[in-house]
Amino acid sequence: MSATFVGMPAFPTAARGALADTQLRHNLAHATSTIRAKRAAVVGEVEEWEELRLAGAAVKEAALRDLDTHLVRLEESLTARGATVHWARDAAEANEIVARVARDHGADEVVKVKSMATQEIGLNEALAEHGIAAWETDLAELIVQLGDDLPSHILVPAIHRNRAEVREIFLRAMGDVGRPAPADLTDEPAVLAGAAREHLREKFLRAKVAVSGANFAVAETGTLVVVESEGNGRMCLTLPEVLVSVVGIEKVVPTFADLDPLLRLLPRSSTGERMNPYTSTWTGVTPGDGPQEVHVVLLDNGRTRALADDVGRQALRCIRCSACLNACPVYERTGGHAYGSVYPGPIGAILNPLMKGTGRPGIEGEQTDSLPYASSLCGACFEVCPVRIDIPEVLVHLRSKVVDGHRGDTVPKAEAVAMKAAAWSFGDSRRLGWVEKASGVAGRVLTRFGRTTLPGGRSAAGRIAGPGASAWTGARDLPAPPAESFRAWWRRTDGGRGEEGSS
Amino acid sequence: MTSARDEILGRVRSALAGVDRTAPEASAPRIAPVPDLVGHFADRVEHYRAVVERCTPADLEATVAAALARHLPDGSGRVVVPAGLSFEVPGAVVDGADGPGLSALELDAVDAVVTEAAVGVAETGTIVLDHGPGQGRRAITLVPDRHVCVVRAEQVVPDVPDALERLDAARPMTWISGPSATSDIELDRVEGVHGPRTLHVVVVDHA
Numbered sequence: 001m002s003a004t005f006v007g008m009p010a011f012p013t014a015a016r017g018a019l020a021d022t023q024l025r026h027n028l029a030h031a032t033s034t035i036r037a038k039r040a041a042v043v044g045e046v047e048e049w050e051e052l053r054l055a056g057a058a059v060k061e062a063a064l065r066d067l068d069t070h071l072v073r074l075e076e077s078l079t080a081r082g083a084t085v086h087w088a089r090d091a092a093e094a095n096e097i098v099a100r101v102a103r104d105h106g107a108d109e110v111v112k113v114k115s116m117a118t119q120e121i122g123l124n125e126a127l128a129e130h131g132i133a134a135w136e137t138d139l140a141e142l143i144v145q146l147g148d149d150l151p152s153h154i155l156v157p158a159i160h161r162n163r164a165e166v167r168e169i170f171l172r173a174m175g176d177v178g179r180p181a182p183a184d185l186t187d188e189p190a191v192l193a194g195a196a197r198e199h200l201r202e203k204f205l206r207a208k209v210a211v212s213g214a215n216f217a218v219a220e221t222g223t224l225v226v227v228e229s230e231g232n233g234r235m236c237l238t239l240p241e242v243l244v245s246v247v248g249i250e251k252v253v254p255t256f257a258d259l260d261p262l263l264r265l266l267p268r269s270s271t272g273e274r275m276n277p278y279t280s281t282w283t284g285v286t287p288g289d290g291p292q293e294v295h296v297v298l299l300d301n302g303r304t305r306a307l308a309d310d311v312g313r314q315a316l317r318c319i320r321c322s323a324c325l326n327a328c329p330v331y332e333r334t335g336g337h338a339y340g341s342v343y344p345g346p347i348g349a350i351l352n353p354l355m356k357g358t359g360r361p362g363i364e365g366e367q368t369d370s371l372p373y374a375s376s377l378c379g380a381c382f383e384v385c386p387v388r389i390d391i392p393e394v395l396v397h398l399r400s401k402v403v404d405g406h407r408g409d410t411v412p413k414a415e416a417v418a419m420k421a422a423a424w425s426f427g428d429s430r431r432l433g434w435v436e437k438a439s440g441v442a443g444r445v446l447t448r449f450g451r452t453t454l455p456g457g458r459s460a461a462g463r464i465a466g467p468g469a470s471a472w473t474g475a476r477d478l479p480a481p482p483a484e485s486f487r488a489w490w491r492r493t494d495g496g497r498g499e500e501g502s503s
Numbered sequence: 504m505t506s507a508r509d510e511i512l513g514r515v516r517s518a519l520a521g522v523d524r525t526a527p528e529a530s531a532p533r534i535a536p537v538p539d540l541v542g543h544f545a546d547r548v549e550h551y552r553a554v555v556e557r558c559t560p561a562d563l564e565a566t567v568a569a570a571l572a573r574h575l576p577d578g579s580g581r582v583v584v585p586a587g588l589s590f591e592v593p594g595a596v597v598d599g600a601d602g603p604g605l606s607a608l609e610l611d612a613v614d615a616v617v618t619e620a621a622v623g624v625a626e627t628g629t630i631v632l633d634h635g636p637g638q639g640r641r642a643i644t645l646v647p648d649r650h651v652c653v654v655r656a657e658q659v660v661p662d663v664p665d666a667l668e669r670l671d672a673a674r675p676m677t678w679i680s681g682p683s684a685t686s687d688i689e690l691d692r693v694e695g696v697h698g699p700r701t702l703h704v705v706v707v708d709h710a
């Protein structure tokens with residue numbers, strides 16, 4: 001595939017140009033405000049929304065506070081239903097398990113449902129090292145992949161492509177990796193979606209092994225749940241003979257009935273629908289229906305570190321709806337790339353430091369430490385969060401941990417005290433500037449950390465996934481994390497308005 | 504060497520040392536009853552741009568035949584039905600009638616599928632298949648491009664918690680809320696990407 005766009009300069013010049021493009025900025029703002037309005041409408045029609053949020057938070061909190069019990073129970077239920085349960089301490093262990101299953105079946109390709117967990121562990125790149133191709137299967141991902149392109153926005157990653165461009169990309173590139181687009185392809189979105197349907201169907205019909213995540217895992221019954229929109233999830237979960245699901249240990253819920261508040265909260269918060277088009281559940285192996293070999297990989301990879309943090313533990317309640325991203329004024333400006341992680345936005349600003357730890361030496365640690373400052377503490381994220389994660393509270397807590405971690409540095413005492421106060425706001429550039437210095441060159445090492453190179457030679461930070469129906473489950477290429485702290489990026493570019501080439 | 508399992512469980516236990524293991528109780532609220540539950544269900548399904556029709560039990564077979572004729576106008580379309588369907592669909596192939604059922608490739612050559620359902624959720628306009636008799640394996644309602652789905656009035660429940668109470672977690676399930684959809688091209692909503700692009704729901708009223 002070529003990195004040269006029709007009528008556009010080659011990457012990364014094109015990406016810089018695109019980011020500075022006022023039309024694109026307009027599109028992005030339009031996208032977030034459209035989704036915010038949809039969410040507000042369907043949330044508004046639920047009179048008991050606040051009670052529902054409390055119930056959702058309670059379900060996840062109950063699971064987390066007794067997590068060992070529920071994990072053991074989940075393992076028992078799954079095993080009793082014919083599934084094979086694996087445990088993975090970290091990304092490498094999880095990737096190795098998935099690769100082994102694929103190799104055991106002689107597979108040189110797998111089809112994938114969008115999943116944050118597999119993005120987090122860099123599964124596609126790890127599989128590629130084993131000579132196994134991982135086909136992501138949602139439409140936006142296909143457009144970005146075939147266009148040899150970078151996503152412009154986590155929610156609508158192909159928003160920078162108009163329909164005529166999508167047509168060009170499909171006509172030019174589909175034939176290189178599978179079934180070509182029909183020669184008479186028009187630029188009607190329905191026709192373009194139809195071409196994607198045909199192109200991917202060939203892969204679905206022949207795939208032996210599928211890889212998924214899960215939105216929820218029910219301890220009591222061993223039931224896994226995937227929430228999605230396009231039906232590519234159903235294809236992956238139904239047609240292949242072998243299914244491997246990588247599931248973060250925080251996805252567990254105690255009982256089948258506990259799915260209730262969550263299945264009501266998630267689609268309304270995520271895509272602003274009463275219910276997403278498709279939700280699939282499966283409980284181990286069902287003879288004669290769907291995959292006859294089912295694996296579940298229970299992934300830690302820093303989750304137990306977050307669990308040990310009394311204030312931060314609540315972040316593990318996250319159901320990846322992305323409402324906090326859409327509500328966040330900082331995120332709306334930056335579009336996600338500046339967070340340098342598969343988990344961007346307000347939740348990313350707390351989840352990354354919680355899972356990776358604060359105060360670690362080295363540039364990667366400094367990049368992580370800068371994230372709790374990527375917020376104005378305005379509180380919009382908490383208000384929309386369906387499981388009531390008090391993100392501002394955790395941000396303040398993490399800021400103080402960052403300060404503690406740097407106490408041996410040149411920190412003035414008064415400054416440290418100030419940083420512990422909730423009033424310590426993003427708007428104070430002098431104090432933020434200090435953090436930026438504490439963070440130093442933040443992030444430069446990340447470009448070498450578990451990253452890959454995209455066709456066209458630029459580096460990519462693995463993929464990012466959006467939850468089934470939402471932005472969070474999308475599996476998308478991200479540019480490598482910026483070689484500067486979030487704050488430095490913000491100042492240099494005036495919050496992205498003066499963007500002239502970051503990352 | 505400690506196994507990954509033991510190490511992760513050990514990390515969880517030490518993370519939770521001293522933590523109160525009981526979370527605050529908060530039961531999920533139920534919505535207020537609506538006067539016309541079945542009508543509400545039909546409205547909500549239609550909202551997703553599915554085709555919705557209501558009929559009497561006596562008219563069911565004719566209504567399904569008309570639905571198929573509407574979506575396959577030249578009369579040559581291939582139709583598959585699951586074993587155990589409680590009504591006749593003339594000319595349809597019964598999946599698994601002899602042998603293991605149609606392969607995915609064979610299903611790809613089928614134009615439409617007719618099934619029943621397990622539950623209808625009024626508030627969200629959702630149809631739940633639990634893939635029992637009359638519904639068939641998951642693949643038969645996934646690969647063909649048109650799905651005619653029959654939901655009976657007595658299967659309609661008010662909301663999600665009522666549906667979960669009726670369903671058996673041990674069965675695989677597919678919750679369907681309208682045809683599949685994407686807004687990935689210019690934020691233009693397109694119905695139907697990988698699942699059936701046409702969803703035609705026949706609601707059978709109380710006898």
Ligand code: SF4
Nearest residue numbers: 318319321322324385
């Ligand atoms: S933290 Fe954000 S993504 Fe997670 S559940 Fe809350 S609003 Fe949704």
